[in-house]
Each structure stands twice: as structure tokens, then as C-alpha cells.
Amino acid sequence: MSDIQKKNAGYAAAQYVEAGMKVGLGTGSTAAWFVKALAERNLPDLKCVPTSERTADLARELGLTLTTLEDTPRLDLTVDGADEIGPDLALIKGGGAALLREKLVWEASDRCIVIADAAKVVKQLGQFPLPIEVVAFGHKTSGARINAVLAAHGMGEATVRQADRGMVRTDGGNLIYDADKGVIADPVKLAADLKAVTGVVEHGLFLGLADLAVIGTDDGHETLKA
Numbered sequence: 232m233s234d235i236q237k238k239n240a241g242y243a244a245a246q247y248v249e250a251g252m253k254v255g256l257g258t259g260s261t262a263a264w265f266v267k268a269l270a271e272r273n274l275p276d277l278k279c280v281p282t283s284e285r286t287a288d289l290a291r292e293l294g295l296t297l298t299t300l301e302d303t304p305r306l307d308l309t310v311d312g313a314d315e316i317g318p319d320l321a322l323i324k325g326g327g328a329a330l331l332r333e334k335l336v337w338e339a340s341d342r343c344i345v346i347a348d349a350a351k352v353v354k355q356l357g358q359f360p361l362p363i364e365v366v367a368f369g370h371k372t373s374g375a376r377i378n379a380v381l382a383a384h385g386m387g388e389a390t391v392r393q394a395d396r397g398m399v400r401t402d403g404g405n406l407i408y409d410a411d412k413g414v415i416a417d418p419v420k421l422a423a424d425l426k427a428v429t430g431v432v433e434h435g436l437f438l439g440l441a442d443l444a445v446i447g448t449d450d451g452h453e454t455l456k457a
Contacts, residue, residue, distance in 0.1 A: 280300055280336055300339055319439075328401050373430030384416065391407070421436065
């Protein structure tokens with residue numbers, strides 16, 4: 232059922248886009264539905280900034296016009312998925328290993344819409360492992376410091392994300408550490424403490440960035456406001 236919900240969320244969010252807009256394109260399975268729906272609308276004069284090479288390839292294949300933050304430093308709207316949506320639209324993102332580029336695009340946008348299936352809405356963040364993007368050089372030292380921060384917040388350890396070919400690398404060449412599942416009692420303080428660790432490039436806590444959530448249902452969608 233979640234695929235239907237993801238599709239419904241993506242197609243509903245595409246209706247918020249108007250001709251001539253500069254739009255950030257998210258990464259992940261739900262964001263892909265939005266990209267497809269946006270291409271189908273065939274709106275004139277759109278410029279789109281993708282948050283990953285994967286999204287760029289899809290958008291290019293579907294005929295969307297791409298630009299970069301260097302050429303288009305301010306965006307009208309970004310639409311992207313999330314791994315968890317908590318109270319006040321606090322988010323965990325980064326399951327697709329694109330969190331740094333995603334956050335850069337989100338923060339360059341006048342408005343941000345998060346899209347997801349209904350299962351992503353939670354009462355408290357922490358059931359999805361929190362991704363943390365780390366510079367590869369000296370990453371084990373950085374990882375130890377990250378784990379000290381997590382322990383101070385009553386959370387379990389973070390480990391390097393692995394794939395079939397070894398450690399997962401982001402589009403920027405960094406590594407991803409995933410914190411164990413655990414209740415995030417104070418997301419704001421955790422975000423600040425992680426960002427203060429040398430070697431941490433970014434974390435997957437997106438706080439105060441989403442203006443609206445479009446949640447797909449089996450027969451349509453619902454909206455949540457911050």
C-alpha cells in the first residue's frame with residue numbers, strides 16, 4: 232500500500248508548482264514520484280535543482296530543465312521525502328545518503344514541502360536510524376566522538392553504513408554513520424551537539440525547515456502544517 236501512498240503524495244505535491252518556478256527536487260522513492268508528476272505537468276520555464284545524481288538522471292530523462300545552486304542560489308519551492316515526520320514537522324532524512332545536498336537545497340528555498348506515506352508520521356523521532364554524514368579522513372576518530380555525543384543523549388552507537396561494495400559513499404565522497412534506533416528526546420540539542428563534532432559534515436535532523444507535509448493515503452492525501 233505504501234507505493235500507492237507515495238505516488239499519491241508525489242502527485243499531490245506537484246500541484247503546488249507553478250510555471251516559471253525554481254524548484255528543488257528531493258531524493259528517494261517518494262521524491263521520484265514527485266519528479267515524474269512534475270514532468271507530466273509540462274509547466275513552462277521551470278528550473279530544477281536536484282539533490283543527488285540519481286535525481287538528476289531521472290529529471291534529465293523526463294525532460295526537466297536542470298540548474299545548480301551556483302547558478303540559481305534562491306529557490307521558490309523544494310519538495311522532498313523523509314524517513315520520519317515528527318511533531319512540528321521535525322524530520323529525519325538521509326536514508327538515501329543525500330542529506331547534505333538535500334539540506335543545502337532546503338535552506339535555499341522559500342518554501343519546503345515534505346512528502347511521505349502515512350507510516351512515516353511518528354509521535355517522536357528515533358525509530359529510524361539517524362544518518363550522520365562524515366568526512367572519510369579520520370572517520371573512526373570522528374565516529375568515536377559521535378558516539379560520545381549519542382551516549383550523552385541516551386542513544387546507542389552509530390556505525391558506518393555498508394553496501395555490497397563496502398562503505399557507502401555520498402555524492403560528495405563522504406561516509407554515512409547511522410545511529411541506532413532510539414528516542415530522540417531533544418532534537419534541537421542533539422543537532423547542535425552533532426554539528427559541533429569535527430569531521431561531521433551534516434546530520435539528518437531537519438528542524439524548522441518544512442512548511443507543509445503532504446501525506447499520501449490509499450485513496451488520496453492529507454496535509455499537515457508546522
